[in-house]
Each structure stands twice: as C-alpha cells, then as structure tokens.
Amino acid sequence: MKIKRFTLLQRLFHLLLMVSFLVQAATGVGRMYIETSFGQALVAPFGGFYGALAVHRWVGLFLLGLFVVHLLYLFLVVFKNGKKSISGPDSIIPRLGDLKPALQHVGWMLGLRKHPPLDRWAYWEKFDYWAVFWGMVIIGGTGLILYNPLATAQYMPGWAMNVAFWVHRIEAILAMGHVFIIHFAIAHLRRLHFPMDKVIFTGRAGLKASKAEKAAWLARLEQEGKLRSVTAGEASMPARIIAYVVGFTAIFIGLYILVGGLLNARYITW
Amino acid sequence: MPTLSIHLIKGGFMNKKYLWLLLASFILLMPGPAAGQEERASRYYHYRSTEMSTGIYEEYEVRPRGIQPTFEPRAQPGIGISRVEDEDARAWNRMFLQDSHKDLRFYEQRRCVDCHAENANNRHTIRHGITCRQCHGGEPIASISSYTSRLNPIRQHTHVCSKCHSGANASFAMYRIHEPNPAMASTLDVFPFLFYAFWIMIAIAALTFATFLPHTFLWMVRELFRRRKKEDEV
Numbered sequence: 453m454k455i456k457r458f459t460l461l462q463r464l465f466h467l468l469l470m471v472s473f474l475v476q477a478a479t480g481v482g483r484m485y486i487e488t489s490f491g492q493a494l495v496a497p498f499g500g501f502y503g504a505l506a507v508h509r510w511v512g513l514f515l516l517g518l519f520v521v522h523l524l525y526l527f528l529v530v531f532k533n534g535k536k537s538i539s540g541p542d543s544i545i546p547r548l549g550d551l552k553p554a555l556q557h558v559g560w561m562l563g564l565r566k567h568p569p570l571d572r573w574a575y576w577e578k579f580d581y582w583a584v585f586w587g588m589v590i591i592g593g594t595g596l597i598l599y600n601p602l603a604t605a606q607y608m609p610g611w612a613m614n615v616a617f618w619v620h621r622i623e624a625i626l627a628m629g630h631v632f633i634i635h636f637a638i639a640h641l642r643r644l645h646f647p648m649d650k651v652i653f654t655g656r657a658g659l660k661a662s663k664a665e666k667a668a669w670l671a672r673l674e675q676e677g678k679l680r681s682v683t684a685g686e687a688s689m690p691a692r693i694i695a696y697v698v699g700f701t702a703i704f705i706g707l708y709i710l711v712g713g714l715l716n717a718r719y720i721t722w
Numbered sequence: 723m724p725t726l727s728i729h730l731i732k733g734g735f736m737n738k739k740y741l742w743l744l745l746a747s748f749i750l751l752m753p754g755p756a757a758g759q760e761e762r763a764s765r766y767y768h769y770r771s772t773e774m775s776t777g778i779y780e781e782y783e784v785r786p787r788g789i790q791p792t793f794e795p796r797a798q799p800g801i802g803i804s805r806v807e808d809e810d811a812r813a814w815n816r817m818f819l820q821d822s823h824k825d826l827r828f829y830e831q832r833r834c835v836d837c838h839a840e841n842a843n844n845r846h847t848i849r850h851g852i853t854c855r856q857c858h859g860g861e862p863i864a865s866i867s868s869y870t871s872r873l874n875p876i877r878q879h880t881h882v883c884s885k886c887h888s889g890a891n892a893s894f895a896m897y898r899i900h901e902p903n904p905a906m907a908s909t910l911d912v913f914p915f916l917f918y919a920f921w922i923m924i925a926i927a928a929l930t931f932a933t934f935l936p937h938t939f940l941w942m943v944r945e946l947f948r949r950r951k952k953e954d955e956v
Contacts, residue, residue, distance in 0.1 A: 486849060501849075561940040567948075576937075583930075601897070602889050610897030615919045618904050622923035626930060634934045643945045664948075721848045 454656035455670075456682045457572075461525065466652050467698070468518055469584070474705050475511045477628050479504040481709050484621070488719050490712040512595045519588045541571050541672060546582065550575045569667035580635060587627045594620040632710040636703060653695035654687035819870050821862030834858075844899050857882050857899070 478494050485491025495504035530537050554575040559565030594616040639649045644661050651657040663670050673679040834854040835842045846852040866873035872881040883890035902909040904920035
C-alpha cells in the first residue's frame with residue numbers, strides 16, 4: 453500500500469533540478485580541478501575546459517528559468533488554495549511549531565525521547581526545500597554577475613567579480629556537500645528507505661514507513677477521512693526500475709564528485 | 723583574330739601602329755597600384771607603431787605547471803608582425819619607461835616567479851596559461867604605478883585588458899587579477915569586501931555542516947536500532 457505524496461509536476465521539478473544540478477556540479481568542479489586528472493575527466497564529456505564553461509552557462513540559465521517557473525507555480529498554488537497553503541498543516545513554510553518536533557527528533561536520536569509524530573513536511577524537509585531557494589538566489593545571482601564580465605563592469609566595479617566568484621564557489625561547495633552527503637544519506641542510507649526512497653520519482657511513499665515517521669500526517673488524513681483518496685497501489689515495475697536507475701546514477705555522479713573533490717583538494721590552486 | 727595576326731605577319735612587329743596597340747592592352751591588363759606602395763609620411767601614422775606591445779613576447783617566460791605559451795620566439799630581430807620598424811617604435815616608447823629591475827644582479831637569469839612567487843597564483847596564469855609578460859610587457863618592466871606603464875590604471879583597460887576582453891572599460895579593469903587570499907587577515911586591509919564576503923559564506927557553510935552532519939550521522943545510527951512496532955502494520 454502506498455500513499456500519494458508528490459504530484460507529477462513536483463517530481464518533474466525535482467528531476468530537472470537534479471539533472472541540471474549534477475551538470476553544474478560536474479562542469480564547475482571540473483573547471484575548478486582542471487589542474488588534476490580528476491577535473492580533466494569531469495570536463496571531458498562537455499568539451500574540455502572551455503566547453504564546460506559554455507555548458508555551465510547555458511545550464512545555469514536553465515536553472516534560473518526553472519526557478520522562475522517554480523515561483524510561478526508557487527503563486528498559482530497560493531492563488532488556488534489560498535491561506536491554507538501558507539499557514540495550513542500541508543504548508544512547506546517553516547513555523548515556530550516545527551521547533552518542538554525538531555528537538556524531540558534529536559532527543560529520539562539520542563535515545564531520550566519517543567519519535568515525534570511528524571506532519572507532512574518534517575523540519576529537515578522544509579530546510580532542504582528552502583536551502584535550494586537561498587542557494588538559487590546566491591549562486592544564481594553571483595553566476596549572473598560572472599556570466600558576462602564586460603556587461604557586469606557597466607553596472608559595478610570589476611572587483612565585484614572577485615567577490616562574486618568566491619561567494620559562488622563557497623555556496624556551490626556548501627550546496628554540493630549538503631546534497632551529496634546529507635540529502636543522499638537521508639534519501640538512501642536510512643534503514644527505513646534503504647537502499648533508496650523512490651518517492652520523489654514515483655510520487656508514492658510507503659504507507660507503513662509514513663505511519664512510522666509521519667504519524668501526525670497520517671492521523672490527520674484519517675481524521676479528515678481523506679486517507680482512502682490518497683492511497684494508491686505500488687508503482688509499476690518499469691517505473692520502479694527507472695527510479696532506481698536514475699537515483700543510483702545520481703548517487704554515482706555525486707559521490708564521484710564528492711570523493712574526487714575531497715581527495716584532490718590539496719592539488720589545486722584555490 | 724585571324725585578320726589581326728595576318729596583319730601582324732604582313733606588317734611585322736616593328737609596325738608602330740600595332741606596337742601602341744600592344745602597349746595599351748598591357749596597361750589595361752596590369753593590376754592597379756598595390757597597397758604596399760602607399761607612402762608612409764609619419765612613423766606615428768600606424769597605431770601599431772605607437773602600441774606598447776607588438777604582441778610578440780620575450781623568449782623566456784614563467785612556465786606554470788607545464789602550461790606553456792604557444793607563441794614562437796622571434797626568429798630575426800627587426801622582422802615582426804608590424805609593417806613598420808617596430809623595433810624603433812618600441813624603443814621610442816620604452817625610453818620613457820622606468821625599469822623596475824634596474825641594477826638587479828643576474829636579472830637575465832631569473833624568472834618572474836623566482837621573486838614574485840605569490841603573483842603567479844592567479845586564475846589568468848593558472849587556468850588560462852597567461853604569462854606575466856603578456857600583461858606586464860617586455861623589458862623594461864615598469865611598476866604599474868609608473869606614469870608611462872601600460873598597466874597604469876589610466877590606460878590598463880585599453881592597453882592590456884582589451885587585448886583579450888574586447889571592449890573592456892576602466893571599471894572592468896578594477897577586477898583584481900592578483901587577488902589576495904580571501905582567508906588571510908591581511909586581506910582585511912587591502913580588500914575588506916572580499917574578506918567579509920568570504921568569511922560570511924564560510925560561516926554559513928560551517929554552520930550548516932556543523933548542524934546537519936552530526937544530525938544525519940546520529941539519525942542514521944539511531945534508525946538502525948529502531949524497533950518495528952506492531953501498530954505500524956496497516
């Protein structure tokens with residue numbers, strides 16, 4: 453038995469974000485590590501040092517476009533569902549009430565408390581979602597500054613590009629570190645979902661796993677009598693296979709960049 | 723045509739009438755005056771001759787990590803890409819340049835990075851193989867604060883940056899090629915904006931990792947020992 457958690461559009465957003473993020477990571481890290489064979493291998497599929505920059509620019513613009521489309525989507529959701537989508541329990545906007553389950557969750561990890569009954573979007577999920585927002589603004593903004601230095605120089609002094617470069621780089625390292633370590637661990641390494649939580653590709657979460665972790669959400673659905681309407685069968689076999697292939701490809705690329713980046717960090721000129 | 727040749731044979735080549743005809747046709751068929759025949763009235767007429775650089779650089783260079791300049795050393799003195807006597811023109815320009823390395827012993831035997839090691843650490847050199855002299859020029863190398871230096875801020879955007887970044891303006895030239903290490907405390911004095919931006923970003927990253935790395939690790943471990951409850955079953 454499964455429970456519907458993501459719409460097709462939401463899954464498409466994640467897929468496009470995932471693919472373009474990995475391309476940006478490979479081209480960006482590849483250029484940064486161009487002095488090592490690791491970096492040269494990363495940029496090789498994109499046409500080398502200069503080809504990778506061209507890809508990085510185009511995919512960067514695509515990501516910003518995707519971000520704008522997502523903002524439009526958010527406005528539509530708020531327009532359609534009204535106040536409920538902002539302050540309701542299904543909202544992904546963080547609120548003060550998230551603090552208590554967060555602390556209780558940490559308490560549970562330490563063996564001091566019972567597992568908190570989490571609602572639809574747990575605190576770490578909210579953090580992950582909004583982290584992309586802040587990353588988009590910082591990396592996208594500095595990326596645009598660096599996109600065309602000659603045009604940028606018309607609006608700000610050239611040294612702004614020194615600053616933008618470092619902000620871009622550190623924020624990108626933060627984003628990659630978070631995705632390739634923390635996000636991957638949450639989605640793949642937890643016993644509840646091992647070896648992979650397919651929900652973001654199939655849109656369906658396991659009912660049992662959800663009951664164990666998102667007790668408040670399930671209780672709310674049951675109370676409102678909606679549980680029956682959101683349950684669904686298992687995703688089809690091809691869909692599950694595709695989910696595994698896509699998911700593990702992303703893991704492989706991400707871990708390759710993470711491990712290669714860490715091992716070669718001392719061989720590059722920063 | 724047959725009639726003409728019959729006439730030529732009959733009258734012979736010495737016939738003046740046909741000789742003029744022949745000359746006229748030669749003149750008509752000749753190419754016009756070539757561009758190379760133009761008269762050069764002044765040595766300053768050509769921009770190239772007043773340019774600080776001919777685009778050809780000295781034989782010896784910094785060679786960072788095997789990325790070597792691709793240009794060839796000049797084979798013969800006096801023959802360059804400029805059509806005018808560029809050696810003369812360079813000397814004319816260079817007599818105003820101050821030599822920062824004047825009286826340095828064994829200067830000819832040294833490379834730039836032997837003394838200016840930290841200055842090779844810039845993205846132009848490391849990532850793109852741009853050599854010192856492609857921007858700082860040949861001998862004599864003047865300080866960038868020297869009035870006649872090509873890298874003096876009054877002209878560096880036109881004389882240096884725009885060699886590659888066509889259309890560079892003075893604001894563009896404010897990009898710091900020899901960027902100080904943003905992490906160093908000394909950067910606070912020379913480039914405070916970079917220093918603060920760097921450390922604020924590092925603080926955000928460190929805070930995120932310091933929170934979520936232990937959080938994730940603890941979580942993974944704890945979940946290994948989670949007991950499966952009966953009420954989980956549906």
